[in-house]
Amino acid sequence: MEVLLGITGKDYCIIAASKAAMRGATILKASDDKTRSLNKNTLMAYSGEAGDTVNFAEYIQANIQLYSMRNASDLSPYEVSSFVRSELAKALRSRNPYNVNLLLGGFDSIKEKPELYWIDYLASSAKVPYAAHGYAQYYCLSLLDKHHHPDIDFEQGMKILRMCTDELKRRLPIDFKGVVVKVIDKDGVRELEYIDDKQILAP
Amino acid sequence: MASISSFAMPSEAPTYSFAAAQSASGQPRQHGFYPYTDNGGSTLGISGDSFTILAGDTRSTSGYNINTRYAPKLFKLGGSGPNHEGSKIVLSVVGFAADGNALQERLDTIVKMYKYQHGKDISVHACAQRLSHILYNKRFFPYYVHAILGGIDEEGKGALYSYDPVGSYEREQCRAAGAAASLIMPFLDNQVNLKNQYDPNSGPGLEKVQRVPKPLDRTTVEEIVRDAFTSAVERHIEVGDGLQMMIITKDGIEEVYTPLKQD
Amino acid sequence: MSSPFAINGGACVAMVGKDCVAIACDLRLGLQALTVSNDFPKIFPFGSSTYLGLTGLATDVATVSELFRFKVNMYRLREERDIGPQTFANLVSSSLYERRFGPWFVSPVVAGINEKTGKPFICGFDSIGCIDFAKDFIVSGTASDQLFGTCEGLWEPDLEPEDLFETISQALLNAVDRDALSGWGAHVYIIEKDKVTKRLLKGRQD
Numbered sequence: 082m083e084v085l086l087g088i089t090g091k092d093y094c095i096i097a098a099s100k101a102a103m104r105g106a107t108i109l110k111a112s113d114d115k116t117r118s119l120n121k122n123t124l125m126a127y128s129g130e131a132g133d134t135v136n137f138a139e140y141i142q143a144n145i146q147l148y149s150m151r152n153a154s155d156l157s158p159y160e161v162s163s164f165v166r167s168e169l170a171k172a173l174r175s176r177n178p179y180n181v182n183l184l185l186g187g188f189d190s191i192k193e194k195p196e197l198y199w200i201d202y203l204a205s206s207a208k209v210p211y212a213a214h215g216y217a218q219y220y221c222l223s224l225l226d227k228h229h230h231p232d233i234d235f236e237q238g239m240k241i242l243r244m245c246t247d248e249l250k251r252r253l254p255i256d257f258k259g260v261v262v263k264v265i266d267k268d269g270v271r272e273l274e275y276i277d278d279k280q281i282l283a284p
Numbered sequence: 285m286a287s288i289s290s291f292a293m294p295s296e297a298p299t300y301s302f303a304a305a306q307s308a309s310g311q312p313r314q315h316g317f318y319p320y321t322d323n324g325g326s327t328l329g330i331s332g333d334s335f336t337i338l339a340g341d342t343r344s345t346s347g348y349n350i351n352t353r354y355a356p357k358l359f360k361l362g363g364s365g366p367n368h369e370g371s372k373i374v375l376s377v378v379g380f381a382a383d384g385n386a387l388q389e390r391l392d393t394i395v396k397m398y399k400y401q402h403g404k405d406i407s408v409h410a411c412a413q414r415l416s417h418i419l420y421n422k423r424f425f426p427y428y429v430h431a432i433l434g435g436i437d438e439e440g441k442g443a444l445y446s447y448d449p450v451g452s453y454e455r456e457q458c459r460a461a462g463a464a465a466s467l468i469m470p471f472l473d474n475q476v477n478l479k480n481q482y483d484p485n486s487g488p489g490l491e492k493v494q495r496v497p498k499p500l501d502r503t504t505v506e507e508i509v510r511d512a513f514t515s516a517v518e519r520h521i522e523v524g525d526g527l528q529m530m531i532i533t534k535d536g537i538e539e540v541y542t543p544l545k546q547d
Numbered sequence: 548m549s550s551p552f553a554i555n556g557g558a559c560v561a562m563v564g565k566d567c568v569a570i571a572c573d574l575r576l577g578l579q580a581l582t583v584s585n586d587f588p589k590i591f592p593f594g595s596s597t598y599l600g601l602t603g604l605a606t607d608v609a610t611v612s613e614l615f616r617f618k619v620n621m622y623r624l625r626e627e628r629d630i631g632p633q634t635f636a637n638l639v640s641s642s643l644y645e646r647r648f649g650p651w652f653v654s655p656v657v658a659g660i661n662e663k664t665g666k667p668f669i670c671g672f673d674s675i676g677c678i679d680f681a682k683d684f685i686v687s688g689t690a691s692d693q694l695f696g697t698c699e700g701l702w703e704p705d706l707e708p709e710d711l712f713e714t715i716s717q718a719l720l721n722a723v724d725r726d727a728l729s730g731w732g733a734h735v736y737i738i739e740k741d742k743v744t745k746r747l748l749k750g751r752q753d
Binding site: 464466467468469470471473474475479480481490511512515516518519 | 692749750
Binding site for chain 1: 649
């Protein structure tokens with residue numbers, strides 16, 4: 082019941098990830114952060130098998146940061162997505178494939194456009210305007226289909242995110258303990274305070 | 285395609301035609317009874333303003349073998365005598381031929397009994413609903429067939445009903461069933477219901493309006509049926525040998541047989 | 548449904564016309580029944596008039612297309628010219644056969660015009676590189692049965708470029724409408740001797 086959500090707008094990309102760390106039906110932690118920032122303008126959110134996720138994310142993070150240090154310039158979101166996909170694809174046909182699903186949010190400072198990549202554990206990658214992973218797909222993609230436009234402003238984006246998290250609270254049988262929300266724009270990655278204490282019940 | 289994979293390829297060594305004899309005595313063996321086989325073939329029906337055409341190929345297969353090149357899948361219902369005189373309804377069945385024949389015999393008897401008891405011919409829509417009930421009555425041991433029923437309705441218009449194996453049915457303009465249904469159906473969508481065709485004079489881009497399908501004349505329909513089958517024969521191994529067509533009008537049923545490729 | 552070829556869905560078709568060829572694909576990317584993206588083209592250009600269509604497992608579509616981008620770029624550097632469709636077809640075949648016992652789960656289609664002879668060329672492959680040379684059309688993907696039906700019904704020899712465009716478009720659009728795993732619009736390329744036209748088609752959005 083891990084939730085990953087991504088929404089792009091006019092000049093920003095919002096990534097939300099559930100705060101619950103679960104093992105089976107048990108919640109081990111209610112303040113988990115399932116995201117890693119890879120460089121100044123890309124953020125990766127991950128879900129999947131317990132050990133694989135953090136291991137893979139930190140491996141990617143280290144390599145992207147190494148690139149930035151060696152070359153004194155950051156990879157663009159597309160270039161990062163290409164690297165992540167190829168690493169995942171390489172692992173897929175090895176002895177120990179990673180079981181990790183990813184959302185890659187970024188801001189391309191040359192094109193001055195936000196970008197979002199949907200990548201699953203098979204290393205299928207697609208550039209999308211909005212995305213979700215896991216059960217959130219079934220609940221949120223229809224909402225996003227209806228309300229999303231490519232040029233929505235930040236307030237509108239947050240409003241749609243609120244609709245999504247409300248719907249998830251309403252319909253998911255297990256509490257996912259709210260979401261961590263991060264925004265990527267021309268100024269880089271920043272975490273947002275996201276008030277989520279309102280109880281929402283199914284009708 | 286399922287029938288292909290389940291069929292054993294011939295091997296070099298001589299073998300028995302029944303599997304049980306192959307295993308050594310003393311070893312445990314599993315017996316099974318498989319009540320269904322797939323006899324391949326395809327059928328197709330299109331209704332017009334004052335007629336309905338049903339068509340089916342006449343090949344009967346099991347696996348890669350051809351049982352016969354002439355096994356009709358089209359049956360006239362409720363006619364008298366060996367030539368079914370006076371019949372106005374046609375049933376086509378494709379799938380498991382034994383079930384198809386059993387179903388045809390049952391419905392034929394019912395249509396005849398209807399006339400004996402009520403002194404008039406059964407209407408197509410009544411016959412269609414009765415067929416649905418027959419199929420649903422065997423909901424948990426179904427007739428393994430896709431049926432299509434054609435006739436002329438009470439207003440004199442062409443009527444066509446298609447069924448799934450357990451009796452869910454619908455009146456339609458056209459329907460393909462059987463092995464090559466997936467090949468024929470999108471072609472029919474395009475040529476009969478004019479799907480994905482837009483009026484070229486209706487403005488640019490998204491303002492274009494869909495062409496409205498109108499009832500086709502008999503020669504056009506016959507042409508479409510022939511094209512559909514010659515195409516299916518080319519690409520599907522279970523379809524071929526002969527094309528049997530029945531054209532139902534208010535005056536009765538006309539039957540046409542034309543050869544198809546035998547390869 | 549757990550066949551790797553049918554997880555993501557997709558369809559591709561190529562046709563021969565009079566001194567021209569056409570290749571078209573749908574745009575859907577799905578995970579089983581769920582559509583994830585409606586902008587996932589499956590046709591990739593390799594030089595001025597050689598095109599490759601790839602359907603099957605989306606991850607392999609991406610990997611294989613990038614592998615051939617690399618190989619074709621290396622070819623261009625060595626030979627100082629573009630690769631021709633026949634040569635490319637043999638490259639595809641031998642590259643796929645390298646993975647004989649752990650194949651890429653893709654069904655490729657190649658279309659192009661031979662630069663030297665000016666003759667149209669199309670062919671298809673199975674996932675381990677067996678080439679299917681065809682004089683008329685090649686289909687691949689989850690809607691291949693439907694495409695066989697529509698192509699066999701609509702195609703005729705020696706179509707002019709504009710008529711070939713209409714034929715391949717109608718064949719693809721009507722085929723993917725009868726397949727739940729394909730559709731959501733299409734890309735169509737019409738390749739002539741020294742002109743390539745790419746068109747984006749809007750299809751049913753369901």
